Amino acid sequence: MSEVTVLYEGYSNMTGKDQMTANCSCTLITGTHNVVVDTMTAWDSQKIITALQKHNVSPDDINYVVSTHGHSDHIGNNNLFLNAKHIVGFSVSFREQYYMHPFDKGEEYVINDSVKVIPTPGHTLSCVTVLVTTAEGRVVAICGDLFENYEDIDNPNVWLEAGSDDPVQQMKNRLKVIEVANWIIPGHGAKFHVTEQIRNSLRKQAGNAPV
Template identity: 70%
Template sequence: MSEIAVLFNGYSTMSANDEMTANCTCTLIKGAHNIIVDTMTAWDSDKIISALKSHGVIPEDINYVVSTHGHSDHIGNNNLFLKAKHIVGFSISYKDKYYIFPFDKGQEYVINESVKVVPTPGHTLSDVTVLVKSNQGEQVAITGDLFEKHEDIEDPNIWLEAGSEDKVQQARNRSKIADIADWIMPGHGAQFQVTKELRQTLRKQIV
């Protein structure tokens, strides 16, 4: 089991002059390994260090950095964590060593008995989701931009307009993750509970 702490909830808003203001959800997982998922923008380093400190963690304590995909608001502070193995989308590395792993074949990367990284392409073709078994015994999915926010369940235009490199795969993976998760932590909103009705809605959206 693992302890999950949302350090910062993501957000995204569009202004009248077509300028977007956005940042991603940043999550700490504490357990057999300390893991940070999605490290926000390059201007957020002080915020992240301070938030980690409030949970009794310093950057050197982090064993894994997982960026659900390679967009700039999800990788901005990866370089704070120099003792960690880095998983950025389908790419796994430590210093100048790269580890070939068949995410593209659908294989799941197991970090420990309560945390694994699964391929969920759609938003980008190398998106991943982190599945965590919480201390409460619930399955939590940290999805990055597979889900933008809770509102994109009823209004798929939200995730489509945020950019999707493969909307067919994304719709399928949204439904797949919802079918196994109790809670979803989306890329740009607060966590939400997965209900039977939500699962049914997502199944209907599969092309």
């Protein structure tokens, strides 16, 4: 089984009419394979190296890097991990080799028995989510910007205003993930526990969404 550690908690704050400060959550999965999910901005390389060292992990120990989508705050330090296979949205590669995986047909990418990558388009049309089953049998969903933060559960404007290439798909995929996850690591906020109240809220929103 795998263990999930949030190395850095994402955030997003408007600082002016046309300006914001933001960075994504960066997460480490250890177990059969070592995986880093979302590598922050290009100015954060030393932060990531230092955080990994606290867990006795170096960039060379990472087997997979998953960028939940291709925005700059999620891919900034992918080049730290040169021994890893990279999954950036729907793109799977190692060095100059690219592997055709049918994410676009809804197929998941299995890393091992406790870690898989599923397509969850919406925020972008090639977004993915990493689902991790822990030793306790809990499912942790590392979602990128499928979920902006906890506040977007009750206020959908939070994730809509953050940008959505397909709000209908995003709503459906938010519900799909929330139905199976016990914990959510969102793109720009703290990890939160999934309650039945949260599930009911998203079911209601999905039921009211236009088809």
